Amino acid sequence: MFLLKIVVAIGIAFLIIKIGVFILRSLATPPPEPPPPGELRKVKLLYRCELCGAEVRMTTAAEENPDPPRHCMDDMELLIEEE
Ligand SMILES: [Zn+2]
The missing domain is CATH 1.20.5 (Single alpha-helices involved in coiled-coils or other helix-helix interfaces)
Structure with a gap:
């Protein structure tokens, strides 16, 4: 057939x-959704890369004491923690 x-x-x-x-x-x-804005904390953290001298300001983080960002394959140094 x-x-x-x-x-x-x-x-x-x-x-x-x-x-x-x-x-x-x-x-x-x-993709997973970012946490709602109410759960993010406003922070003013200034980080500095000890290897190349670059400085980074973090303004928003998921927690009050976030892990430092990495630069030049190393953790950045926390310079200032403003209120
Ligand atoms: Zn660097």
Whole structure:
């Protein structure tokens, strides 16, 4: 039965497409959302890279004493902690 083979082939093709769409949908998970603004803390921290002298001011952090940023492959030195 030639016609039956075509129908089966079309059915299998649809099945493969459906599985492909399902896999793509499960892969496309949305990225994690940042914490709400109320949970972020306003900070005024000044960091300095001891190797190259670059200075960085941190204004917002997820916690009151955040980990220092890294520069030149090393942790930056905390200079000032303003109120
Ligand atoms: Zn540096």
